[in-house]
Amino acid sequence: MDLKSLIRDIPDFPKPGILFRDITTLLRDPDGLRYTIDFLTQKCVESELKADCVVGMESRGFIFGAPLAYQLGAGFIPVRKKGKLPAAVHRIDYELEYGTDSLEVHQDALHPGSRVLIVDDLIATGGTASATAKLLQKFGCELVGFGFIIELRDLQGRKHLPDVPIISVVEY
Numbered sequence: 001m002d003l004k005s006l007i008r009d010i011p012d013f014p015k016p017g018i019l020f021r022d023i024t025t026l027l028r029d030p031d032g033l034r035y036t037i038d039f040l041t042q043k044c045v046e047s048e049l050k051a052d053c054v055v056g057m058e059s060r061g062f063i064f065g066a067p068l069a070y071q072l073g074a075g076f077i078p079v080r081k082k083g084k085l086p087a088a089v090h091r092i093d094y095e096l097e098y099g100t101d102s103l104e105v106h107q108d109a110l111h112p113g114s115r116v117l118i119v120d121d122l123i124a125t126g127g128t129a130s131a132t133a134k135l136l137q138k139f140g141c142e143l144v145g146f147g148f149i150i151e152l153r154d155l156q157g158r159k160h161l162p163d164v165p166i167i168s169v170v171e172y
Helices: 030-046 060-072 127-137
Strands: 008-011 019-022 053-057 075-081 089-096 099-106 115-123 142-151 166-171
Touching: 030 060, 030 142, 030 166, 053 060, 053 127, 060 075, 060 115, 060 142, 089 127, 099 127, 115 127, 127 142
Parallel strands: 053 075, 053 115, 115 142, 142 166
Antiparallel strands: 008 019, 075 099, 089 099
């Protein structure tokens, strides 16, 4: 399936000079969405990425992470923006393409030794994924890999990530 044909390009968003890859057009297509989840699942199985939990970052990581967790027989852990989780959290502040941000996860979400797979819709510079990996280190988790729907190869986000398998469905 040609997933690129289902991903809309929006120039100059969120600021001039940025070409935004919009997945909402992929999400509305039932066949495209099913193919994306099935393909990501297949690649995780082929790469032997056995995870106890799939960790998805707010908000588009939730869209792909939860069904992937279901397919893999794993739990799902949401990583949220600052102030969105009701119980005690671990937090990390980090740089991203357009400024700074914070991510949080419940302190009781994971246990030492948990095998985790981090999933998001897109990897650009790698800032959010790298910050999430560092956040999970606070638990003593074993990071088994990363899964992304879109990878912007020219931005070299991979070089900022730990040395674990990285799966991307579509590359630009």
